[in-house]
Amino acid sequence: xxxxxxxxxxxxxxxxxxxxxxxxxxxxxxxxxxxxxxxxxxxxxxxxxxxxxxxxxxxxxxxxxxxxxxxxxxxxxxxxxxxxxxxxxxxxxxxxxxxxxxxxxxxxxxxxxxxxxxxxxxxxxxxxxxxxxxxxxxxxxxxxxxxxxxxxxxxxxxxxxxxxxxxxxxxxxxxxxxxxxxxxxxxxxxxxxxxxxxxxxxxxxxxxxxxxxxxxxxxxxxxxxxxxxxxxxxxxxxxxxxxxxxxxxxxxxxxxxxxxxxxxxxxxxxxxxxxxxxxxxxxxxxxxxxxxxxxxxxxxxxxxxxxxxxxxxxxxxxxxxxxxxxxxxxxxxxxxxxxxxxxxxxxxxxxxxxxxxxxxxxxxxxxxxxxxxxxxxxxxxxxxxxxxxxxxxxxxxxxxxxxxxxxxxxxxxxxxxxxxxxxxxxxxxxxxxxxxxxxxxxxxxxxxxxxxx
Amino acid sequence: xxxxxxxxxxxxxxxxxxxxxxxxxxxxxxxxxxxxxxxxxxxxxxxxxxxxxxxxxxxxxxxxxxxxxxxxxxxxxxxxxxxxxxxxxxxxxxxxxxxxxxxxxxxxxxxxxxxxxxxxxxxxxxxxxxxxxxxxxxxxxxxxxxxxxxxxxxxxxxxxxxxxxxxxxxxxxxxxxxxxxxxxxxxxxxxxxxxxxxxxxxxxxxxxxxxxxxxxxxxxxxxxxxxxxxxxxxxxxxxxxxxxxxxxxxxxxxxxxxxxxxxxxxxxxxxxxxxxxxxxxxxxxxxxxxxxxxxxxxxxxxxxxxxxxxxxxxxxxxxxxxxxxxxxxxxxxxxxxxxxxxxxxxxxxxxxxxxxxxxxxxxxxxxxxxxxxxxxxxxxxxxxxxxxxxxxxxxxxxxxxxxxxxxxxxxxxxxxxxxxxxxxxxxxxxxxxxxxxxxxxxxxxxxxxxxxxxx
Numbered sequence: 001x002x003x004x005x006x007x008x009x010x011x012x013x014x015x016x017x018x019x020x021x022x023x024x025x026x027x028x029x030x031x032x033x034x035x036x037x038x039x040x041x042x043x044x045x046x047x048x049x050x051x052x053x054x055x056x057x058x059x060x061x062x063x064x065x066x067x068x069x070x071x072x073x074x075x076x077x078x079x080x081x082x083x084x085x086x087x088x089x090x091x092x093x094x095x096x097x098x099x100x101x102x103x104x105x106x107x108x109x110x111x112x113x114x115x116x117x118x119x120x121x122x123x124x125x126x127x128x129x130x131x132x133x134x135x136x137x138x139x140x141x142x143x144x145x146x147x148x149x150x151x152x153x154x155x156x157x158x159x160x161x162x163x164x165x166x167x168x169x170x171x172x173x174x175x176x177x178x179x180x181x182x183x184x185x186x187x188x189x190x191x192x193x194x195x196x197x198x199x200x201x202x203x204x205x206x207x208x209x210x211x212x213x214x215x216x217x218x219x220x221x222x223x224x225x226x227x228x229x230x231x232x233x234x235x236x237x238x239x240x241x242x243x244x245x246x247x248x249x250x251x252x253x254x255x256x257x258x259x260x261x262x263x264x265x266x267x268x269x270x271x272x273x274x275x276x277x278x279x280x281x282x283x284x285x286x287x288x289x290x291x292x293x294x295x296x297x298x299x300x301x302x303x304x305x306x307x308x309x310x311x312x313x314x315x316x317x318x319x320x321x322x323x324x325x326x327x328x329x330x331x332x333x334x335x336x337x338x339x340x341x342x343x344x345x346x347x348x349x350x351x352x353x354x355x356x357x358x359x360x361x362x363x364x365x366x367x368x369x370x371x372x373x374x375x376x377x378x379x380x381x382x383x384x385x386x387x388x389x390x391x392x393x394x395x396x397x398x399x400x401x402x403x404x405x406x407x408x409x410x411x412x413x414x415x416x417x418x419x420x421x422x423x424x425x426x427x428x429x430x431x432x433x434x435x436x437x438x439x440x441x442x443x444x445x446x447x448x449x450x451x452x453x
Numbered sequence: 454x455x456x457x458x459x460x461x462x463x464x465x466x467x468x469x470x471x472x473x474x475x476x477x478x479x480x481x482x483x484x485x486x487x488x489x490x491x492x493x494x495x496x497x498x499x500x501x502x503x504x505x506x507x508x509x510x511x512x513x514x515x516x517x518x519x520x521x522x523x524x525x526x527x528x529x530x531x532x533x534x535x536x537x538x539x540x541x542x543x544x545x546x547x548x549x550x551x552x553x554x555x556x557x558x559x560x561x562x563x564x565x566x567x568x569x570x571x572x573x574x575x576x577x578x579x580x581x582x583x584x585x586x587x588x589x590x591x592x593x594x595x596x597x598x599x600x601x602x603x604x605x606x607x608x609x610x611x612x613x614x615x616x617x618x619x620x621x622x623x624x625x626x627x628x629x630x631x632x633x634x635x636x637x638x639x640x641x642x643x644x645x646x647x648x649x650x651x652x653x654x655x656x657x658x659x660x661x662x663x664x665x666x667x668x669x670x671x672x673x674x675x676x677x678x679x680x681x682x683x684x685x686x687x688x689x690x691x692x693x694x695x696x697x698x699x700x701x702x703x704x705x706x707x708x709x710x711x712x713x714x715x716x717x718x719x720x721x722x723x724x725x726x727x728x729x730x731x732x733x734x735x736x737x738x739x740x741x742x743x744x745x746x747x748x749x750x751x752x753x754x755x756x757x758x759x760x761x762x763x764x765x766x767x768x769x770x771x772x773x774x775x776x777x778x779x780x781x782x783x784x785x786x787x788x789x790x791x792x793x794x795x796x797x798x799x800x801x802x803x804x805x806x807x808x809x810x811x812x813x814x815x816x817x818x819x820x821x822x823x824x825x826x827x828x829x830x831x832x833x834x835x836x837x838x839x840x841x842x843x844x845x846x847x848x849x850x851x852x853x854x855x856x857x858x859x860x861x862x863x864x865x866x867x868x869x870x871x872x873x874x875x876x877x878x879x880x881x882x883x884x885x886x887x888x889x890x891x892x893x894x895x896x897x898x899x900x901x902x903x904x905x906x907x908x
Contacts, residue, residue: 010564011520011547018521040583040614041487042497046525049852058856060492060833066615067486071587078489085490089834101519102583102615105553137519138548138584208860209902211837394528394541 013371013394015315016341018137020098021047022145024061025173027096027131029197030153031218034092036062038079038110039100043137054409055176055203055417057215062086062095066102075108080117083130090213092128093221096149104136129221131156141342143317146173147237150196150246154227160254161229167280168233168256169195170246172263172319173408176204177418181425188286189277194223194230196246204417228254232280234273236422238262238322238354239344262354263319264422265430266327267296269354273423292424299428300331303435308332310438313381315339315374315388316407318347318367320421324387324406325363326354327427333434335363336381343368371395385437390416402437406430461835464488468829470814472821481814483829486618492832494780494853495807499582500526501622502612504870505702506578506629508653509681510534513574515544517561517592518582522614523547530870531655534680539574548584558590565599565607575683576606578629586613606683608632619782620701620808627706630677630686634710637684639691645740646672648692648716650707651699652723654679655870658877662723665733665878669749671740677703690714694739696721696732701783701808722785723877724885725793730754757879765797768886773798775893778845780828780836780854781868784809784817790849790868791820797886802843805831833857841903846893862901864892 020037024047027035037044044063051059064075064082079097086095099110114130121127133152135145150170171182179200186193201217227233233247233256240260242248247258264273270293274285285293310333314324318340325335338351348365352358358365364377375395378386385402386392390411396403410416420426439453461469467482487493499516503526506514516523523545534540546564548557565577577599581592592609600607608629612622647666652659659679666673674692675685695707695718707718719739721732733754737747777799779790784806791801804817805828817827826839837857840848848858851869858865866888868876876885902908 009546009560009567010515011523011545012568013527013543014520014524014545014547016520017524018519021521036490040497041493041495042500042614043521044492045494045496045500045853046521048492049529050525052852052856056856056859058833058860062490062492063487065487065489065491065493066583068616071583071615081488082490085488089491089832100583101521101548101553102587105584105587136550137521138550138553141520207862207901207906207908209908211834211841211861213834391527 011370016141019135019145022142023098023133023135023149026146026149026197029199031220032093034090036097038064038103041065043100053411076113094129097132098135101137154246157224158228159225164229166192166230168227168230170235172237176200189281191281232257234259236263237319238350239318239346263323265323296424296428306438311336311383313337313383318342329355337364339366470827497614498622499612499614501619502610502626505626508532508678510540511537512576516580517546520547522582532653580610583614623702633686635690637687642691643672646692647694648689649676650697651703652679656875658875661878700785722789724789727792728789761883768890769798775799775846776802777847778803780805780850782807784813803839862903
């Protein structure tokens with residue numbers, strides 16, 4: 001640990017969340033699955049609250065609800081009772097179990113407990129499938145929890161089989177709107193696919209005439225089983241290593257080639273994604289998306305003068321920051337600081353791959369930072385606006401800088417779950433919002449009151 | 454509706470009660486830890502401590518543990534301050550694997566020293582999280598050391614998440630406050646003085662309440678903890694009376710202050726005209742040698758009700774006959790809400806709380822109408838079942854209950870810590886009625902499946 005020797009020991013206004021949150025989010029994208037946290041009641045409740053405030057949907061997360069005896073004698077008993085109760089009340093097909101700092105520290109052997117549980121209660125009525133992800137909160141961030149849950153899901157459910165005309169898509173932490181867009185693209189290409197996790201409906205669904213214990217939607221068990229026989233896996237996430245990823249597992253175990261890509265934000269990265277689909281399907285880009293691309297190129301031309309040379313600070317999950325920086329670089333906005341609370345150690349390397357003149361442009365890259373660090377940087381770097389999640393508002397207000405809200409969480413605006421970020425469509429939406437932020441700022445700061453900008 | 458086959462979990466039956474003629478008079482089981490695997494709406498010990506102490510604005514609040522606990526409680530409450538805003542910052546020791554193995558005391562010590570130097574707070578609260586209880590960090594010793602070095606109170610809050618329920622967190626918070634009480638000078642404090650306890654200044658509510666009492670001629674020594682200041686807390690033992698709202702969280706402190714300093718306390722509620730008026734009269738009655746205080750209390754009540762009465766009639770006309778479900782943190786709030794809802798013509802079909810005790814539930818049973826369901830430590834499945842079965846038009850709760858209401862096409866009123874509109878005081882009752890009116894009467898529900906819309 002180097003923290004003790006640094007000037008700033010404590011984390012102030014964290015720019016990350018804890019590991020189990022990511023796992024709960026990913027488990028929400030499996031059909032008929034209840035996320036289950038093995039730890040204190042508070043973990044489940046806080047995470048529910050945090051997710052609900054963004055997605056505006058009921059999000060039930062069960063907890064094994066540790067008490068003092070559990071902490072001393074182990075969580076086995078509580079976990080088993082909890083699983084029984086969840087099974088009874090929710091009748092799930094799948095229970096996604098994630099650990100917390102508490103159960104990890106006391107050293108509960110969850111896979112063993114699950115084996116005992118299955119042996120004791122397995123006969124008779126069918127039992128939900130148990131997926132287990134190790135997500136100690138003292139390690140990594142919510143992104144690690146998300147990836148761990150997705151990997152555990154395929155590890156538990158994927159089966160070997162004769163190769164099929166099928167592609168797996170592991171998009172990482174994107175919005176429900178982004179997920180819907182990806183599905184639409186795959187359908188347009190006529191490509192059979194499995195997208196995991198798919199919380200596009202479970203976390204952004206319609207009204208209910210009756211109460212659903214578990215919201216409809218999500219990737220089905222059988223679909224996940226078939227990921228083992230796919231032609232290829234496409235996995236978004238610049239810093240996601242094969243050893244920690246679902247596609248990595250499928251490649252190693254079943255020989256399904258892993259195609260790792262940056263989140264497709266901006267024209268260049270989106271082109272790469274669509275080119276990949278053209279290769280896999282041996283079909284040309286559908287007209288709809290050619291049109292989207294044309295409109296986007298046209299919009300770049302129409303808007304370029306408003307934004308050229310503007311400086312911004314972009315923060316959030318590393319993979320999102322990297323792809324956003326690549327996009328900003330192609331429209332002439334300089335991301336003077338690319339910051340993340342995550343700490344993969346890969347951020348700068350990946351950024352250089354997408355922005356070869358990163359250092360010449362003086363773009364700073366900082367991992368493992370909090371909002372107070374970013375605030376200090378902002379004082380020096382004097383950006384024109386900030387791009388990131390809602391948690392940057394404190395800083396934005398203090399520094400009087402506009403904040404363009406993207407990603408997760410968006411707690412202080414409406415409709416965060418419906419924002420697009422990826423592909424030509426997402427890029428168009430982001431581009432419009434960035435241009436409008438600059439225009440609005442110019443209009444508001446002018447005493448003349450221009451009605452044309 | 455698919456509610457018939459929603460069954461209660463084994464072990465939950467005793468925490469649910471339906472008031473019917475001829476039902477055996479049994480006490481609701483409560484004060485228990487939540488059932489494993491049941492999706493409780495409760496939080497943990499840490500949460501209890503954090504909500505009570507959070508509004509103390511000139512202290513720093515450091516969460517000792519991995520990042521989650523601090524991240525999820527960063528600036529989440531609408532507790533406002535008239536001055537410093539240190540409480541709105543989130544500080545964490547952000548413990549990592551190596552800290553878990555080798556202990557986090559050093560990291561806590563350095564964090565504290567650096568943060569105190571940087572922010573110059575009047576005091577520091579150190580919250581122990583689950584993991585600290587396991588790795589055996591001696592946070593008391595670290596706090597003592599830093600207190601000596603820095604010359605400000607540094608208080609450990611023993612709020613390890615798994616060591617009890619939210620209520621134990623309240624106690625831990627009160628213990629920390631009790632360390633401050635009695636350490637300041639009481640010079641110049643009037644004999645007609647009170648402390649306002651259990652009022653967190655959400656959306657400025659403590660200011661509203663404070664103004665009423667001050668208008669009556671009563672000095673408010675400290676508000677705990679809304680718009681809280683360390684110096685005020687230190688001298689709060691000089692007050693003649695403790696006025697306790699949100700009885701669940703702060704009664705411990707009031708009792709201890711009674712024991713140690715002989716300060717009596719009363720329980721009040723500031724929600725609804727009825728309880729708001731009573732909380733002014735009850736305080737005035739305790740200063741019998743100053744009849745003008747009671748006179749002024751009456752004046753305030755008269756003026757305020759006169760101000761809001763006409764508008765309230767409009768709401769009442771529209772809302773009469775509508776049904777409400779209440780599920781909030783403390784049971785005491787439930788009592789006031791039932792009365793407040795009656796004021797605007799609404800009946801209560803479901804009433805429950807996360808942390809009520811036996812006496813609370815007995816009183817609830819007395820207050821409720823026939824057919825009302827009463828629940829302790831409920832969960833989303835149960836709440837939805839009863840909301841649908843009873844045909845509620847409104848649910849009153851917090852963030853976690855809100856999407857349940859909206860999914861089912863039911864109006865919602867946020868009565869939790871995140872609210873941005875004051876619901877306490879006379880003006881608060883008006884705001885409450887207005888919010889209920891706006892949600893229940895909204896035309897959007899015509900598209901909800903339960904009102905005949907497509908699902």
